[in-house]
Amino acid sequence: MHFEYNDKTKDLIGRLDAFIEEHIAPLDAAYHAWTKANLWQVHPAMEGLKEKARAAGLWNLFLPEEYGDYSPGLTNLEYAPLAERMGRHLWASEVFNCSAPDTGNMEVLAKYGSPAQRAKWLLPLLAGEIRSAFLMTEPEVASSDATNIATRIERSGEDYIINGRKWWSTGAMHPDCAFFIVMGKTNPDAERHQQQSMIIVPAGTAGVEIVRPLDAFHTYDSPFGHAEISLTNVRVPAANIILGEGRGFEIAQGRLGPGRIHHCMRLIGAAQRSLELMCQRVDSRTAFGRNLSKFSSIRQEIAKSACEIEQARLLTLSAADRIDRHGIKAAKELVAMIKIVAPTMAQTVIDRAIQVHGGMGVSSVDLPLANFWAYARSIRLADGPDEVHMFQLGRNVVAKGGVV
Known part of the structure; x- marks a missing residue:
């Protein structure tokens, strides 16, 4: 590249x-x-x-x-x-x-939606007239293995009836949220990766209950937020199914690959701004009779941060380029790498910046660092936890004899 x-x-x-x-x-x-x-x-x-x-x-x-x-x-x-x-x-x-989650939902509808759904x-x-939410994770099962997802989507004449409970449903609290894309099982007896489907549920449908908003590290991420949602006998038209029954995993792979690029690059931006704030801080503060930038330990932290940001940036650009040239399937190892590397890198760099700023660093009143750290730590779980990506990446690298 x-x-x-x-x-x-x-x-x-x-x-x-x-x-x-x-x-x-x-x-x-x-x-x-x-x-x-x-x-x-x-x-x-x-x-x-x-x-x-x-x-x-x-x-x-x-x-x-x-x-x-x-x-x-x-x-x-x-x-x-x-x-x-x-x-x-x-x-x-x-x-x-x-x-x-609007970007991912727009990509899903653009790639897989019917003309009427689009x-x-x-x-x-x-047009930016509405917002949306994506309902995948569930409180009762280990959703890092998406085959565990238990919400039922059952055909009933010209409709589907949905029953289940979701949480960490990003975007559901936004006042302009108009619909959800829900992942659930249409056929529990099908092959493991063909049991799940995705369906569109209008936000005001009977049986949809916002149980509570969820905070992440005491931050609600208002106005879009994250919600726990109960779905009880929710009836929607059969035409709301996306692509067809049993296609949920196929859609999820097409949705999550580019989305992980977006998350990782946003995290690199947060880390880069944190490094810039750290440099400004150490260049303007004095402790024990010396400017903070004169301390060797401080310079080492800044040097390591610059290296780590650039490494993550180039790796993420490489993953983006691979998707563009060869598709998401050919890029899956690189996408796993960036999802492992970028959030942890950002969390580390942001933590160094917090430390340099002392008490000011842990407050979100004057600096963005505390909010940045919460975002980075949360993304180590969102779109698949670190452990899942490392497990799958390790398996694939072994199978390819060390070639990526």
Whole structure:
């Protein structure tokens, strides 16, 4: 692969950086304070910022294929550095209609949805008029093995009836959440990876109950949030099934590969900003009669952080390039590598930055570091825990005799 971005990407990086510097960075601290005080409400500036982003051509940047007037049609490699820039501010992705889980749900509907499903659900998502949620993880089973998922999706005439309990349903608390994509079993007797299906459930359907919001490290991630949801005799039309019965794992693989690229690049952006804050801090503080930047231990922490960020960045770009050139199946080892490497790297770098800032570092009032750390630690579980990726990667590397 080439290690220099193409002209299209460079232009978008410049425009995105300028937009973030002008509109997002100055609002960062106030945004977080407002959302903590006003749970499950959209910040008053959000819609205006979205309009500005769309007018600037910085909209739906994640979607790797052309989709009418809604997407610039970037490859994963072209989008990756843009996701990194958005990751410097945890709420920035929504401004550009590039936030999870909507990105994954849009990709699912664009790739696998029927014409009617795309018209009803995808187009409003692409326009930023609604939000969505993805319901996969369950509290009663070890969902790191997705074959354990027990929610039942049973055919009843022209409908499906859904019963189950989900949690860590990201996006479900957002006031504009209009529908869920639910994964569950349509045929428990089928082959192991053909038991599951995905189906669209409108948010207001009878039998859908938001049991409670879930916090991660005392952070609710308002306004989109994470919810525990009960599904009791939820009836939806059979036309809401995506791609067909037994295709859930196939859809999940197509959804999660690019999504992991997005998460990893956002984490690299958070780590990069943390390193920059660390450098500013040590260059301006004195302890024991010396500037902090003069201490050898501090310089070593900064040097290691710079190395680790660049290693993770290049590995993630390599995974993105492999997906673009050869598809998600050919890139599965590299995708597993970045999912193992990037969150742990970010957590480590952010922790060093927190340490350098002392008491200020552990508070989310003046700095983003505490929120960054919570995000990095959470992503070590989201989209598959570290252990699953290492287990599968190790198995595949052995099978290939050490070749990736």
